Amino acid sequence: MYLRRILAAASVSVIAATGLAACSSDSSGDSASNGPITIGTTDASKKAWAAFEDEAKKExxxxxxxxxSDYNTPNQALDQGEIDTNNFQHLKFLAEYNKGNGTDLVPIVATEIVPLALFWKDHDSLDGIEGQEIAIxxxxxxxxxxxxxLVQAGLVTLKEEGLITPGLPDIDEAASKVKVTPVDAxxxxxxxxxxxxxxINNSFLDRAGIDPKTxxxxxxxxxxxxxxxINAFVVRAADADREDLKKLAEVWHTQPVQDAVAEDSKGTSVPVExxxxxxxxILERVQEQS
Structure with a gap:
């Protein structure tokens, strides 16, 4: 089938997550068929998914x-009706995917934000960082x-405030307190x-043995x-009002799943409602500015 061809051709990305199906419970709301609800992700081995599966069955x-195995295929599969929903991406990634592929995929339930952080070996504050060269x-x-x-930290000043995705040319170097040097993530x-x-992205912290809390x-x-x-469960626009998908996605916010999410992220993830x-x-604003 087409999905198998996609999967065979897909390569692992360095970035940053059948037919219509229904819940077996009458409480799940209207749905399109009697099979399982299929959810796409890029990290099914995480403890959060095992907890989610257990809690979903209880409901x-x-x-x-x-x-x-890559970050584009879950959206391709969703758009083509191979899966019912996915949960692997934040709204910016979704906005760029929609804009670049002419799709109309929409978020229905927020999950969490994993903050992006600044690290400095053998330092526990910003004291003394002025004049330093910062790798991003x-x-x-x-x-x-x-x-x-770095803008929020008061270390970088932009020529224009409020940019969602500022680039190096947007930095007012004369007004900034540090120098910014982009390198491979x-x-x-x-x-x-x-x-x-x-x-440093969270995914590289673990590999390098860096404690996120430092x-x-x-x-x-x-x-x-x-x-x-903000990360979210995403569906096709035509399924945005499916109550079974909304209720299923809300299971992510049950305590056992949240505990597992916190364990997976070493306590750095922040639940979002x-x-x-x-x-x-938010999605439309980001798409307009992308």
Whole structure:
């Protein structure tokens, strides 16, 4: 089938997550068929998914969790009706995917934000950081967010305030307190090891043995700048009002699942509660500015 061809051709990305199906429980609401609800993700081995599956079954849901090896395929599969929903991406990634592929995928339930943080070996504060060279990820997904982390820390000044995805040309170097140096995301831990301050993605912290709790600053998950990085369950626009999918996605916020999410992220993830309307407003704003 087409999905198998996609999976065979897909390569693992460095970024940053059948037919219509129903819940077996009458409480799940209207749905399109009697099979399991299929959910796509890129990290099915995490403890959160095992907890989610257990809690969903307790609520009477019949589900299937399908893992993908790259970050584009779960959206392709969703758009083509191969799965019912997915949970692996933040709103900025979704906005860029929709805009680049002409799709109309929408968020229905927020899950969490994983803050992006600044680390400085053998330091526990921003004291003395002025004049330093700070390494940040150079990929399109994380560079703008990393710059905004430094803006929120008061270390970088932009020529224009409020940019969702600022680039290097947007930095007012004369007014900034540090120099920003983009490097491959995988090299940010190496910069940290050399004694340079570095903004490091969570996925690389674990590999480098860096404790996430040793960060000296992180973006505020409640700030407007962080809104594009809210993760969410996503569906096709035609399924945005399916009550079974909404109720299933809400299972993510049950305590056993949240405990597992916290364990997976070593306590760095921050739960987010937003209405579908609020999520859609953020998505549209990000799509307009992307």
């Amino acid at each position: 009477g849901f019949d589900i299937k969790i399908q893992n993908f 990820p150079n990929d399109a997904t994380n560079q703008g967010r990393a710059i905004n982390v 995988a090299q940010t831990p190496a910069a940290y090891g050399e004694g340079k301050p570095a903004v 960060s000296i600053f992180q973006d505020d998950p409640n700030s407007k700048e962080a809104e594009p990085y 937003r209405t579908p309307e609020e999520l859609q407003t």
